Amino acid sequence: MAIAPEALATAEVTTTRPFALFWARIRSDRIALAAFSFLVLVVLSAILAGPITRLVAHPPNAQYPERLDQIFGTPTGPSREFLFGVDTVGSDVFSRVLYGARVSLTVAVVGTGIALLLGTTLGLLAGYYRGIVDTVISRTVDVMLAFPLLLLALGIASACSLGRGCAGGLIQPGMTTVIGIIILFSWTYFARLARGQVLSLREKEFVEAARATGAGDLAIIGREILPNLVTPIVVYAALVIPQNILLEAALSYLGVGINPPQASWGQMIAEATPIFESAWWYFVFPGAALVLTVLAFNLLGEAVRDALDPHPTKA
Amino acid sequence: MSRRPARRAVLVLAAITTLALFAVSSGSGADDQRKRGGTLRLISSGDVDSVDPGQTYYSFGFQIANAVHRGLYGSPASSLKTVPDLAAGQPRISGDGKTVTVRIKRGVRFSPPVSREVTSADVKYAIERTFSTSVPNGYVFTYFADLVGAPTSPPKTPKPISGITAPDKYTIVFKLKQPSTTLVGALVMPNTAPVPKEYAAKFDNKTSSDYNFHQVASGPYMFEADESGNIRGTGYTPGKRMKLVRNPNWSRATDYRPAYVDTVEVQEGFVDTTVGVRRILSGAADGAGDYTILTAALMKELTTKHKSNFYSWPSGTQYIVMNLAKKPFDNLNVRRAANFVMDKNALRLAAGGSTVGATATHFIGPEFKGKGYEAAGGLAYNPYRSTNNAGDVTKAKAAMIKAGYADGMYDGPAITAIVANTPPFPQQGRIVAASLAKIGFKVNIKLVSIDAMFTKFCVVPKNEPELCPSVGWFADFKDPVTMLDPIFNGKNIQPTNNVNMSQLDDPAVNAAMERAKQIKSSKARYAAWGKIDKMIMERAVVVPWLWPSIPNVISDRVVPGKNYVVGGLLDPASTSLR
Numbered sequence: 001m002a003i004a005p006e007a008l009a010t011a012e013v014t015t016t017r018p019f020a021l022f023w024a025r026i027r028s029d030r031i032a033l034a035a036f037s038f039l040v041l042v043v044l045s046a047i048l049a050g051p052i053t054r055l056v057a058h059p060p061n062a063q064y065p066e067r068l069d070q071i072f073g074t075p076t077g078p079s080r081e082f083l084f085g086v087d088t089v090g091s092d093v094f095s096r097v098l099y100g101a102r103v104s105l106t107v108a109v110v111g112t113g114i115a116l117l118l119g120t121t122l123g124l125l126a127g128y129y130r131g132i133v134d135t136v137i138s139r140t141v142d143v144m145l146a147f148p149l150l151l152l153a154l155g156i157a158s159a160c161s162l163g164r165g166c167a168g169g170l171i172q173p174g175m176t177t178v179i180g181i182i183i184l185f186s187w188t189y190f191a192r193l194a195r196g197q198v199l200s201l202r203e204k205e206f207v208e209a210a211r212a213t214g215a216g217d218l219a220i221i222g223r224e225i226l227p228n229l230v231t232p233i234v235v236y237a238a239l240v241i242p243q244n245i246l247l248e249a250a251l252s253y254l255g256v257g258i259n260p261p262q263a264s265w266g267q268m269i270a271e272a273t274p275i276f277e278s279a280w281w282y283f284v285f286p287g288a289a290l291v292l293t294v295l296a297f298n299l300l301g302e303a304v305r306d307a308l309d310p311h312p313t314k315a
Numbered sequence: 316m317s318r319r320p321a322r323r324a325v326l327v328l329a330a331i332t333t334l335a336l337f338a339v340s341s342g343s344g345a346d347d348q349r350k351r352g353g354t355l356r357l358i359s360s361g362d363v364d365s366v367d368p369g370q371t372y373y374s375f376g377f378q379i380a381n382a383v384h385r386g387l388y389g390s391p392a393s394s395l396k397t398v399p400d401l402a403a404g405q406p407r408i409s410g411d412g413k414t415v416t417v418r419i420k421r422g423v424r425f426s427p428p429v430s431r432e433v434t435s436a437d438v439k440y441a442i443e444r445t446f447s448t449s450v451p452n453g454y455v456f457t458y459f460a461d462l463v464g465a466p467t468s469p470p471k472t473p474k475p476i477s478g479i480t481a482p483d484k485y486t487i488v489f490k491l492k493q494p495s496t497t498l499v500g501a502l503v504m505p506n507t508a509p510v511p512k513e514y515a516a517k518f519d520n521k522t523s524s525d526y527n528f529h530q531v532a533s534g535p536y537m538f539e540a541d542e543s544g545n546i547r548g549t550g551y552t553p554g555k556r557m558k559l560v561r562n563p564n565w566s567r568a569t570d571y572r573p574a575y576v577d578t579v580e581v582q583e584g585f586v587d588t589t590v591g592v593r594r595i596l597s598g599a600a601d602g603a604g605d606y607t608i609l610t611a612a613l614m615k616e617l618t619t620k621h622k623s624n625f626y627s628w629p630s631g632t633q634y635i636v637m638n639l640a641k642k643p644f645d646n647l648n649v650r651r652a653a654n655f656v657m658d659k660n661a662l663r664l665a666a667g668g669s670t671v672g673a674t675a676t677h678f679i680g681p682e683f684k685g686k687g688y689e690a691a692g693g694l695a696y697n698p699y700r701s702t703n704n705a706g707d708v709t710k711a712k713a714a715m716i717k718a719g720y721a722d723g724m725y726d727g728p729a730i731t732a733i734v735a736n737t738p739p740f741p742q743q744g745r746i747v748a749a750s751l752a753k754i755g756f757k758v759n760i761k762l763v764s765i766d767a768m769f770t771k772f773c774v775v776p777k778n779e780p781e782l783c784p785s786v787g788w789f790a791d792f793k794d795p796v797t798m799l800d801p802i803f804n805g806k807n808i809q810p811t812n813n814v815n816m817s818q819l820d821d822p823a824v825n826a827a828m829e830r831a832k833q834i835k836s837s838k839a840r841y842a843a844w845g846k847i848d849k850m851i852m853e854r855a856v857v858v859p860w861l862w863p864s865i866p867n868v869i870s871d872r873v874v875p876g877k878n879y880v881v882g883g884l885l886d887p888a889s890t891s892l893r
Contacts, residue, residue, distance in 0.1 A: 063749050065661035065705070072615035073664035088611065088742045089665050089749075158764070255736030259760050261745045271738055274589040275612035 025307035032303030035296040042293055046101040053095040057083065060099040061261045064090040075279045085281035088271055093282055096263035097289050103264045104293065107175060108244040111182030116237050118183065119190025120229065126191065127198025128221060138195065141188045150250065153181045157256035174259040178251055182244045193236055194229055201225045231308045238301030242294040249290055265290045349874060349891040354578040357885070358585045358594060359604035362554045366538065366546075367527035368505040369445040372453040374789070374865075374882035375605040377505065381880050382559060382572075382579065382888040384508035385533045387417055387438065391571045392876040392889035397503060397793070398571060401433065401533065403485070406502065412494025412835060417487050417502070424564035426532040428544045429511050433533055435481035437509030444473035444515070445506040449524045453812060454791060457801045458501035463490040472520045494833050496840065497800070500792045503880070509533050535574035535888055537562040557581040559887065573876075575891035589613060592868050596624055601870040601892075602885035609866050610738060614667035617868060626875065627864035628883020629682045631789035632675055632798065633666075635747060635858040636773065636816040638781050643727055648718035650855035654699035656711035658750045659860040663704075665742045672863040674704045679795050679848045680862035686837075687795035690845020698852050708753050715754050724755030732782035733772045736762035740785045747784045758782065774813045783816055787863065789882060795844035796832060803851055804828050817856045824850050 026032050045052065053059060067076050067086045077085040084093035126137040160166040160177040167180075201207060202225065210224050249266030251257030258264035265286040272283035363376040368384040371377060381389070389400035399405065403418040423433040442459065445452035448469045459465060463478030478490040491498060511531065518526035528547040530538065536559040538550030550558045559579040567574070581604060585591035588609055594600045609617070617625040637644035637653060644650055659674050673680075676697035679687045701707035712723025720726060730751075734744035741762055748758035763772070765785070773783035791797040801807055805820025827850060831843035851857075865883045869875050876889025 061745070061749060061752075063658075063661060063746060065658065065664050068664045069611075069615070069668065070664070071668050072618075072670060073611040073666065073668035074615050088739065089661060089745050091745075158767075255741070255762050255764075259762055260734075260741050261748055261760065267741075271742065274587070274610045274738060278612040278615065 022307045026303060029303045029306070031299055032307075035299040035303070038292060038296045039300060042101050042289075042296070043105065045098050046105050049095070049098040049102060052098060053092070057095045057098075058092040060091065060095040060263050062091060064092075066090070074275070075282055077279070077281050084285040085279070087268070087282050088275070088279075093268075093285055096268060097265070097285050099263040100265040100268060100286060101289065101293070103175065103258055103262060104245045104248060104290070107178050107182065107248045107258075108241045111179040112186060112237055112241050112244050114179070115183045115186035115240075116190050116233060119187035119192075120194045120233055122187070123191035123194025123196075124198050124221060124225065124229070127195040128202055128217070128225065130199075134195070137191065141191050144185070144188045149185055149247075153185065153247065153251060154254060154256060156181055156184070157251050174257075174262070178248050178257050181251070182247060185247075186240055186244060189240065190233065190236065193232060197229055197232055198225055201228055235301065235305040235308060238297065238304050242297035242301070245290070245294055245297070349573070349575055350893065351575050351891070352577050353892040354580055355576040355873070355887055355890055355892065356599075356601045357579065357581045357604050357887070358591050358600045358602075359581060359583045359606075360586045360588065360591065361605060362583055363557075363604075365527055366551055366557075367450065367524065367530065368508040369441060369450045369452055369510065370527070371505060373605075374607065374884055378604055378881040378884045378886065379557065379559070379581070380505045380508070381534070381878070381886060382536045382574075383530075383532045383534045383538065383562075384505055385423065385570065386505050386507040387419070387502040388507075389503060389571070390879045392573075392878045392886055395793075395879065400571070401438070401507070401509065402502075406499055408499065412833075413491045415489040415491065415499055417489075419485050419487065420569050421485060422566055423509075423533055423569050424566070425509070425511060426537040426562040426564050427540075428542070429514050429531045430564055431511070432484075433509045434484040435487040436484075437511050438487050438507055439476075439479045439481045440473065440512040440515070441508055441510040442479060442506055443476050444510060444519050444524070446476065447471060447473045447519070449473070449519055449521060450526070452506055453814070454501070454504065454801070455506060457807060458497055458504065458791070458797075461491045461493055461495040461498055463492055471522070473516070494835065496794070496835065497796050497832050500794045500796065503792050532562045532565075535562055535565045535567075535570060535572050536560065536579060555583055557583075572888040573891070574888050576887065579887045592617070595868045595870050596621060598870050598872065601873045602875070602890070603868060604884065606868065607865050607882075608671075608739070609667065609868075611665065611667040614670040614866065617866070618670050621868075624869055624871065625866065626869070626877065627670070627866050628877065629672065629680070629862065629864045630882055631682075631787050631863060632678055632680050632859050633787040633861035633863050634675070634678070635860065636783040636786055637855075637857060638779050638783075638816070638818060639856065640776065640779070640818045641781050643718075643725065643730070644781060646718045647855060648714045649725075651699070652711040652714035652718065652754055653751060654855050654858050655701065655714060656706045656708055656750050656754050657699075657858050657860065658706045658746055659704040659858075661705070661746045661750075662743055662860045665739050665746060666861065666863075667739075670864075671866075672861050675859035675862045676700075677848050677852045678857070678859050679798055679845065682790070682862070683793070683795055683798070683841075685841075686793060687798075687841040687844040687848070690842040691848035692845070696849065696852075698849075699855075706750055706753070711754050720755070725751075726755060729757040729759050730781035731759045731761060732784055733761050733763055733768050733780045735765040735768050735785040737765065740765075744784055747782065773816050775811055776808065776813055776818060777810070779816065779818075786816065787861075788814075793879075795841060795848070796828075799844060799847055799851065800828050800832070803847075803856060819851075819854070819856045821850075821854060824854070 067090045075086050075088055082092050087093055122137050126134040157177055207220060207224050210220050248257055252264040252266030253270040258267055268286040276283045363379055364373045365371045365376055368380045371380050385401045387402040388397050390397055401419050403420045407416040419435055425431055444450045445455045446466055446469055448471050462476055464476045480488045515526045518524050518529055529544050538546035539558045539560045540546045541549050561577060588606050592613055637650055639645055663674055677691055679691045681688055715723040732744055734740050744760045748760055751758055772778050788802055802814050803819050805825045807815045808818055827847050831840055834840040834843055867885055872893045874891045876886035878886035
């Protein structure tokens, strides 16, 4: 049966913009929404830690030794005045959990962000130019990935925790050391991912078309390849952030991460572990904050991956 | 909170005043009612600093050395007296105080493979070798420097010292440049334990002696060894385990040590003290070697629920080091302000509250009752007094104003504190930072391992930060000289291994110490050291904050031997099993 030309002209072609599609998929995922909402809460808590503690708690580094058991020096539990109880020096656990969120998010987001930029750039160069550039970058990545992460991180953190830090003072003890370690170990994964994607993308027709029209390397990389890298890189970043939160917590737990008196969830958990039986609150609250934040990032990361997937498996 | 500065450590009882009480012949102090035999199982977080009696300077090292080696003098379990050990009686001091003669016992024999009788020449060599760089020793240049012919800088290998002679097999004579009560008191130190030169010289004449792995014993126990005497891998695997067995050549008749158990085994690597203590309470181990500090929660549990598994022993002084070689602590009034503002009560609570000892108000503590504590003013002397020892900001600010800070608040650059990274040290670092913040200080806390804290920073002046808050000092013997001279005498400032961490070099203090060392009358000498304690506090050199009691956890099957010589730790040579 022939179709009348006028019928073709009046047929509605409906298209959905990528972001709208992404948002629609995210909105339909309740778990993702819950994770997103929780992370918004964590971010707001971190940003507004100062005002919140002024309203309902105490400064994070203020000490109230009178709140400790006056015979044994053990911490006391949650109360109206100290919602999450006090720690081993009488500081407000609630305040320190809030301020700990700042450290965890700053370290993980900044570290992951810089690693993303570095790794993506190097991976892009390796995949696009191949040859000696690819060999040098890829072998460097292989070497980096051969190191046992935590052991090397411990070594670097220990070395950079001393004196004036590492790299001529560029990496200072404490937060910058932890960020440096995160960058050192995270960029390799971004580089590998980017390289693999670029090796495929550079052979695509639209890249060949751009090359045929006389576009230079920079234009091809910037206009044709990079936009197509964004989705996998962002999805991967969302999954790496929680890993890096855990790495910061692990380093602080082992005493080579964030230096006191700055609050860190890992450091708090380390202090609380030996006294869990008598001061459960000191372990449970920072522990719950860490677990829930990491879980939320993981769930959101997976949801973002699914939502950006052009071949969705979910109905 | 460290229980000791580097290379330092143990409370060894040996006051000069008690020399008159020395038993001429100590004989066996064994209590035959107690069970003999069995294996005492100890655990530890780390290894001893050395198993060489000439090198060890930590409580844990002394704990092992006291079971294996016999110095000239020692102390039986549960006794406050110093008694002859290898010595046959009290030292004879010449009228001018410059000659000290010690007779040693007959019939004391080395363990295999040497297996011969110990002579005075073995004691002479034992002391001489500790002056050399091949056998590094943390105290010999402090306590034995008055020997005639003692080197001022260490030779590479052991060299004879003319001031130590062995005129016959059982007599050793010390010739001194000047009368020295310090040297007489130091004859309890383990570097006086005999070492056979003909056997040990080949090990000692190396860049770094390995006699520790080939040592022979003079005490009731020896490290399990192979036929050649090598203990490495048999009785001692560094960082992992130690095993002591009976010395077949030991004679009970010559020793006060009861030596009840047959074997002592030490398993190392129990870094988590909570896990280690649980292991002891469950009966899987019998005691600990280096658990000198526990968490407040554990202290509460032990002192309330497990009283029969716990005892503590008062020992030493815990203090905060201010580096006088750096601004702003080169200023007396800044140091006074730091003393005034420090919340000692919070520091003590973080360490376990009243269970860990009394708040220190000056340096010589109550363990020196009758020996300088009262002369220093006792508990009443508190030059930086504050309500509940929680710090006095008003007085601190007044001191800061005197120091030239207009509003009483520090406005200089941030200062650094190197703090040990295991609880409760980081908490104490936070308390120090919070206290000093009240007078404007910003303290950057750097957490490092306790080894790094000492070996890289606090005892290395060129790397030393402004503050080292995690340190303490134990007496080597029961004379106040050992509490003050090593750590406040300017002559002891060294480029490395510097235990004078404050780097105090005050001519008036130095001179007062040298004078005090030469006072023969013990009463007058203690009074002199008490005054020196006050001089140090007037100069606000450090912030003393605790006179600690060392906690000990024991299993149900142990009848503990508590001994000053091992700093109150469980003494393997006088502990029995039920």
